[in-house]
Amino acid sequence: NAGVMQNPRHLVRRRGQEARLRCSPMKGHSHVYWYRQLPEEGLKFMVYLQKENIIDESGMPKERFSAEFPKEGPSILRIQQVVRGDSAAYFCASSPARAIRGYTFGSGTRLTVV
């Protein structure tokens, strides 16, 4: 029973390139959440998705960032035209519908923009 799988673990991009971060939720989990953690800072909520629907994107930057969770395949967090300030750890979590118990987090993708 694999946990939440994120890939790649480490990603290096030059300024102006695109970054694609993937998250495969746990089997049976239909809800996906993305969080960002800047160096030496706390975890910031970005977006909450269910299959083919964005439920809450109140934490997403207005430009360059998008997320999707298609009917088939992993959830994707996409960052266009990356800048140095996008360097951070990006964590994905999943849960079953209306989970009181809590989320299961992946190990994260560490994005470095050079």
Place this chain on the structure above:
Amino acid sequence: DAKTTQPNSMESNEEEPVHLPCNHSTISGTDYIHWYRQLPSQGPEYVIHGLTSNVNNRMASLAIAEDRKSSTLILHRATLRDAAVYYCILRADRDDKIIFGKGTRLHILP
């Protein structure tokens, strides 16, 4: 999510119990108290949650004050691997996202 207050950091000796406090004076009747922890270079990990009664699991115990305005996470016998940032979070029954605060950085001394 309602606000929680935790000490910025704490220290404890290895193999001794650790009591991590959390104040949540504005908690509402439907808020669950959740604890997560984040080990260095890893994603957060669910530890325990409760509503009114004290809770125990293989990782920790959660002691909830009778008025629910505070709670304490108890690690019964700390090991070096318990060194992490511990987050106390309130989550309403119907909420679907968890908001993290700054947490308590726990240092374990050998």
